[in-house]
Amino acid sequence: MTWNATLALDYSRQADKTIAHFRHSGPLRILQSLYPEGEAICHNVIVHPPGGLVGGDTLDLQFHVATGAHGLVTTPGATRFYRSSGEPALQRTQISLDAGARMEWLPLEAICYSGCLAENRLTMTLAPGAELLGWDITALGLPAAGQPFERGSLLQHIEVPGRWLERGRIDSADPLLLDSPLGMAGHRCMASLFFVAGSAMARARREALLDIARGLADSHALSDTAGATSPNAEVIVLRVLAPLVEPAMQLLRNVWQAWRTELWSLGSHPPRIWAT
Numbered sequence: 001m002t003w004n005a006t007l008a009l010d011y012s013r014q015a016d017k018t019i020a021h022f023r024h025s026g027p028l029r030i031l032q033s034l035y036p037e038g039e040a041i042c043h044n045v046i047v048h049p050p051g052g053l054v055g056g057d058t059l060d061l062q063f064h065v066a067t068g069a070h071g072l073v074t075t076p077g078a079t080r081f082y083r084s085s086g087e088p089a090l091q092r093t094q095i096s097l098d099a100g101a102r103m104e105w106l107p108l109e110a111i112c113y114s115g116c117l118a119e120n121r122l123t124m125t126l127a128p129g130a131e132l133l134g135w136d137i138t139a140l141g142l143p144a145a146g147q148p149f150e151r152g153s154l155l156q157h158i159e160v161p162g163r164w165l166e167r168g169r170i171d172s173a174d175p176l177l178l179d180s181p182l183g184m185a186g187h188r189c190m191a192s193l194f195f196v197a198g199s200a201m202a203r204a205r206r207e208a209l210l211d212i213a214r215g216l217a218d219s220h221a222l223s224d225t226a227g228a229t230s231p232n233a234e235v236i237v238l239r240v241l242a243p244l245v246e247p248a249m250q251l252l253r254n255v256w257q258a259w260r261t262e263l264w265s266l267g268s269h270p271p272r273i274w275a276t
Contacts, residue, residue, distance in 0.1 A: 002054070002055075002056035002057050002058075002087075003026060003027055003050050003053070003057045003059075004026055004057065004058045004059075005024070005025060005026030005027050005028040005048070005058075005059050005060070006024065006025045006026065006028065006059075006060040006061075006062070007022060007023075007024045007028040007029070007030070007046065007059075007060070007061050007062070008022060008023045008024070008062040008063075008064075009021075009022045009030060009044065009061075009062070009063050009064070009071070009073070010022070010063075010064045010065075010066070011042060011063075011064070011065040011066060011069040011070070011071040011101070011103075012066040012069055013066060013067065013068035013069040016039055016040060017035075017039035017040070017042075018039070018040060018041060018042040018069040018070050018071060019033075019042065019069075020033045020042050020044055020071065027048060027049045027050050028046065028047070028048055028059065028061070029046070029047045029049075030044045030045065030046055030047070031044065031045040031047060034271075034272065036269050036271075036272060037266065037267070037269040040070055041070045041071075041072060041266075041269075042069075042070070042071050042072070043072045043073075043074075043271055043272075044071065044072070044073050044074075045073075045074055045075065045076055045271065045273050046061070046073060046074075046075050046107070047075075047076060048075075048079075051077075051080060052079070052080030052081065052082050053079070053080065053081050053082065053089035053090075053091065053118070054082045054083070054084060054089055055083075055084030055085050055086060055087035055088065055089055055116075055117060056084075056087040056088075056089065057089045057090070058089075058090045058091075058092070059090070059091045059092070060092050060094075061091070061092070061093040061094070062093075062094050062096075063093075063094070063095045063096065063103065063105075064095075064096045064097075064098075065095075065096070065097045065098065065101035065102065065103045065130070066098050066101060067098045067099055067100045067101055068100055068101070069101055069102070070101070070102040070103070070104075071102075071103050071104070072103075072104040072106065072271065073103075073104070073105055073106065073107070074106045074107060074108065074271045074273060074274070075107045075108050075273075076108075076273050077108055078108050078109045078110065078111045078139075079091060079107065079108070079109070079110040079111070079120075080110075080111050080113065081110065081111065081112045081113060081116040081118035081120075081154070082113050082115075082116060083113060083114070083115030083116055083152070084115065084116055084117040084152070086117075087117065088117040088118065088119050088155075089116065089117065089118055089119070090119040090120075090121070091110075091118075091119070091120050091121070092119075092121045093105075093121065093122045093123070094123050094125075095122075095123070095124045095125070095132065095134075096124075096125045096126075097124075097125070097126045097127060097130035097131075097132060097198065098127050098130060099127040099128055099129040099130060099198070100129045100130065101127075101130045101131075102130070102131050102132070102264070103130075103131075103132045103133075103134070104132070104133045104134065104260075105122075105124075105132065105133075105134035105135070106133075106134065106135060106256070106271070107135075107137075108137070108249075109137040109138065109139050109189075109191075109245045109249070110136075110137065110138050110139070111138075111139045111141075111142065112138065112139065112140050112141065112149060112152065112154050113141065113142075113147070113149075113152075114141055114147060114148065114149050114150045114151050114152055114172070115150075115151045115152045116152040116153075116154070117152055117153060118152070118153070118154045118155070119154075119155045119157070120136075120138070120154065120155070120156055120157070121157040121158075121159075122134075122136060122157065122158045122159070123157075123159045123160075123161065124159070124160050124196055125160070125161060126160070126196060126197070126198035126234075127198050128198045128199045129198055129199055130197070130198035131195070131196070131197050131198065131263065131264075132194075132195070132196045132197075133193075133194075133195050133256060133259060133260060133263070134193075134194055134196070135191065135192060135193040135194065135252050135256065136156075136158060136191065136192050136194075137189070137190075137191040137192075137245060137248060137249060137252065138154065138156065138189065138190050138191070139188060139189045139244075139245050140154070140170065140172075140178075140188045140189070141188055143188050143243070143244070144244055148188075149172050149178075149188065150172055151172050151173075152171075152172050153169055153170060153171040153172065154169070154170045155167075155168075155169050156168055156169075156170070158192070158194075160196055160234070160235060163196075163232060163234050163235060164196070164231055164232065164234075164235045166192075184241060185225070185241065186243075187225065187241040187242055187243050188243060188244070189240075189241070189242040189243065189244055189245050189248050190239075190240070190241055190242075190248075191239070191240040191241075191242065191248040191249070191251075191252055192237055192238065192239050192240070193213075193237070193238040193240075193252045193255055193256060193259075194235060194236065194237045194238075195209060195235070195236045195259060195263070196234060196235050197234045197235075198234070199234070200233035200234055201233055201234065201236075206230050206233065206236060208262055209228075209236050209259055209262060209263070210228050210229075210230060210236060212255065212258045212259060212262060213228035213236070213238045213255050213258075213259070214227075214228050216251065216254050216255050216258060217238065217240075217251060217255070220247075220250075220251045220254070221247055222240055222241075222242055222247055222248065222251055225240060225241040225242065226238065226239065226240045226241075226251060227239055238251075238252070238255055240252065253270070257270075
């Protein structure tokens with residue numbers, strides 16, 4: 001049996017409060033809206049009761065943030081791509097921000113189990129003046145649990161149309177990519193933290209964010225496999241390779257907290273679900 005589900009989440013600003021409205025079809029929900037840092041920022045958690053995707057499953061996630069609103073979205077656990085008998089499993093996420101909107105897209109990691117045929121697509125469209133902080137974290141297999149990524153593939157697609165595109169296929173049968181020093185060098189977790197602006201950033205602002213990311217990465221245990229770049233004036237990316245999810249997640253959280261302080265003068269307010 002396959003699961004096809006959709007979730008559309010819309011954020012709007014009403015007086016001084018960000019309000020979330022959602023529509024869904026199939027097994028996708030959001031939990032109660034929370035306001036741990038005041039009514040201007042709405043925190044939500046996406047729940048997928050089946051707990052993972054198998055071949056033939058499709059999850060469609062659509063987020064829209066209106067002018068003046070600020071939404072933060074995360075998940076209670078990993079997204080799991082399980083073994084497929086021949087059909088791909090697809091998660092497709094589309095984020096659209098109006099002028100002056102803010103969004104934080106912070107799902108926990110996606111785990112690709114051996115034998116999966118996974119596609120994970122993220123598209124972000126920002127109007128001038130909109131800003132987005134987000135990350136993408138992927139684990140290939142569960143090496144610490146003795147479950148290596150021995151079969152299957154992942155197609156990864158991250159895009160800001162007309163500005164930034166990262167697309168690649170990781171196949172378990174490609175040892176040069178997985179194990180070569182010019183590829184993943186034996187690491188089984190890859191992660192990216194990104195800040196995307198709907199308008200070109202001033203050079204000083206870009207340099208400040210790069211300096212923060214590079215400083216925190218240089219003092220971290222993953223300093224040899226982490227690097228920050230700005231492919232254009234609207235995008236800044238920190239990329240990390242790690243043997244396991246936990247150290248990569250730790251570094252991304254550190255930089256995310258520092259970036260939101262630098263960008264928006266906001267303190268550290270990790271979603272409550274992360275502490276459970």
